Amino acid sequence: MSKVLGIDLGGTRLRIGMVDEAGGMHHHKVVPSSVLKENGDFVGDLIHFLGEYFEESGEKPEAMAFGIPSAIYKDEKTAFYSPNLKSPQGKVLLDHTNIADPVAEAFGVPVWVGKDTNYILVYDREVMGLQDADVIVAGYIGTGYGGAIMVNGEFVLGKNGIGEEIGHVPFWHGDALCGCGKRGCAEAYASGVVLKEIREKYFPETDISEMFTKHAKEQVLQEFVYAAALPFAMMGNLLAPDAYVAGGGVIEMKDFPREDFKRYIRENISRAVVENGLDIRFSEVNQEKGVLGSAMYARQKLAKLG
Numbered sequence: 001m002s003k004v005l006g007i008d009l010g011g012t013r014l015r016i017g018m019v020d021e022a023g024g025m026h027h028h029k030v031v032p033s034s035v036l037k038e039n040g041d042f043v044g045d046l047i048h049f050l051g052e053y054f055e056e057s058g059e060k061p062e063a064m065a066f067g068i069p070s071a072i073y074k075d076e077k078t079a080f081y082s083p084n085l086k087s088p089q090g091k092v093l094l095d096h097t098n099i100a101d102p103v104a105e106a107f108g109v110p111v112w113v114g115k116d117t118n119y120i121l122v123y124d125r126e127v128m129g130l131q132d133a134d135v136i137v138a139g140y141i142g143t144g145y146g147g148a149i150m151v152n153g154e155f156v157l158g159k160n161g162i163g164e165e166i167g168h169v170p171f172w173h174g175d176a177l178c179g180c181g182k183r184g185c186a187e188a189y190a191s192g193v194v195l196k197e198i199r200e201k202y203f204p205e206t207d208i209s210e211m212f213t214k215h216a217k218e219q220v221l222q223e224f225v226y227a228a229a230l231p232f233a234m235m236g237n238l239l240a241p242d243a244y245v246a247g248g249g250v251i252e253m254k255d256f257p258r259e260d261f262k263r264y265i266r267e268n269i270s271r272a273v274v275e276n277g278l279d280i281r282f283s284e285v286n287q288e289k290g291v292l293g294s295a296m297y298a299r300q301k302l303a304k305l306g
């Protein structure tokens, strides 16, 4: 049975697997992302890692897609810039780096590179049965706040592909410093990094996994949830999406206050949009969805190649 390869590269873990035509996962593997960071040569390390992986699994895929936490150019090959991926010496590993061509050349199969959150939306759209939705807006809050926007089955990539940054919409008079270097972004108020800071400052006795279970109604966490909801409200006002998809490690945490989150979205969207119906969905907890989404994307692109 023909297989395609999906990779989901996160800040700490790299997940990889081959997916068959029926959606079955094979040779699934999770390794520390540091395997691609140690030598300061991301593409060289990736080719080396894949070579070993194929040897181990005893087969090669027909195509590959890599989901990466970075803006990706429209060519679906080149990573724009990823401040999240650095070598131990602090060198930024992806800076206008063509990943796809050298990998395709090394293994003789087509390769696509995309933003991690786009590929997760490919998965969510499929499992949520949203294939016919005209407009889908997705926000995934993990370490940072990533987004994906799909219109008529295509991502809204923007000029050169550098768009969909719903986590970096500005908050009025916001001055908190964001990981991107700007001040006042949504991500500077709602992200895994911020949640950790809140824990350290206000609830040092609480395990991070219990933050919402124990403190969801406290003002500081209500403000966090409000900040998480606002980008969805902004996108709602702009696009009146058929569906909103919310996910990522923070939103998928136990007892995340979904009803408050939905209420904050609803309260900040114009009445006309609200009256047309807000379809807000939550992404399921599934550690493999990044790999599955990447593989689904590879298969879609492969089908288009004919």
Ligand SMILES: [Zn+2]
Pocket (backbone or CB within 6 Å): 167, 168, 178, 179, 180, 181, 182, 185, 186, 187, 188
């Ligand atoms: Zn920012």
